[in-house]
Each structure stands twice: as structure tokens, then as C-alpha cells.
Amino acid sequence: QSVLTQPPSVSGAPGQRVTISCTGSSSNIGAGYDVHWYQQVPGTAPKLLIYGNNNRPSGVPDRFSGSKSGTSASLAITGLQTEDEADYYCQSSDNGLSGWVFGGGTKLTVL
């Protein structure tokens, strides 16, 4: 099981707002490590969407935003579009493990 917990799936209609949670603990997100988010369209490599909790790489629309509080983080997508349909992963680090840890992933369906 992943040390970062994400809901298996979320859905929303075009134009709506959805959020995806990433729940950790005091040994990872709560320890002060940053959280990053990746988008993976089926059949393609993951793409960095949000880094350092709330920063967007160049080219990522401002419809995507991130936040972090305590032992959890969230990814928000506003103005949902059909091309947003993908799997989303959070990433952080953990004091009890070496290196990177990922959430189990959340499948976003645009209805």
C-alpha cells in the first residue's frame, strides 16, 4: 500500500471544479516535505503538473492549482475539460523510507 493515500477515482462535468486529495502522515507531508503532482494520460509518460505544493511549471494552465496543509495536500482543477481525463499522482518523501514516495493515483473522469 502507498504511504500517500489518494481516492481511486473522482469525476466531474465539463466546466466544473474537482479536487483530488493526498493524505499522508507526520513522517512525510507533515514532516515538511513538499508535494508534487503529476498527470498521466493513458498510454503516455507522467507529466509534472504542480511542484513545491503550489507552483506550476511553464505551460501548465492556471486551471490547475495545489495546496498543502498539515499532513495532506490537494490538487484542484477548475473549468474541467475533456482533455483533463487522466490519472493523477501525488509525490513526496518520507522519513522512514529513502527517496521518493508516490500516492496510489486517482483516475479523473470527465462526464
Next chain:
Amino acid sequence: EVQLVESGGGLVQPGGSLRLSCAASGITVNDNYMTWVRQAPGKGLQWVSVIYSDGKTYYPDSVKGRFSISRDRSKNTVYLQMNSLRVEDTALYYCARATVAATPLPLDYWGQGTLVTVSS
């Protein structure tokens, strides 16, 4: 433009070995933090190894002692030597660059992946 191109995947029997390659262009692997991340069929992402710009390497417990990451400056290529392969190592293996923009380092460039299948 940064490009990472993996190769070397294939079918191997349990207990066998395989070496994956990641040829980079647009960046110098020796000046960067380079990682391998894998994804089992239908599953999530799992970090496999990292080599820092100073040459230090790190692995999760699941592959420590079996996998080894290295690099070749002249070929601008990163390698993943995988020994004592297990059925559970079956996955698509991605090469990715880690950027020093946060802690932990986010992965900003990814290759297209190379498939490793461990089966008898």
C-alpha cells in the same frame, strides 16, 4: 529541447539480468539528478533509483542490492543494471530528470519508458 530515450527492456526469466539505458539530449546527465521510476501494468508509480550529480546513488529497499544505477559521460547515458529479477519487477521503466526546485526533487522530464517482463 530535453529528450530522454529508454531502451533495453524485454522478456527475461526470474533470476535473470537486464540492463536498461536512458540516452539523454538537451541536458548533461553528469550535471543532473537522474532517476528511474517504474509502473507495473495497471498500477501506480514506484521510484527505483537515483544518481546525484556528485555520483551518489540511492535505492528503495525493494531493489537495494539487486539494481544498480550508473552513467557514462561520453555517451550522455544513464543505465539501470537489474540482477536477480523477480516476477514483481515486471513494469514499464521510466527514466526521469529530477530538478532542484523543491524538496523532495520533482521530476520534470520523463522518457517514454521501456517494458520489462519477468516471466518463465
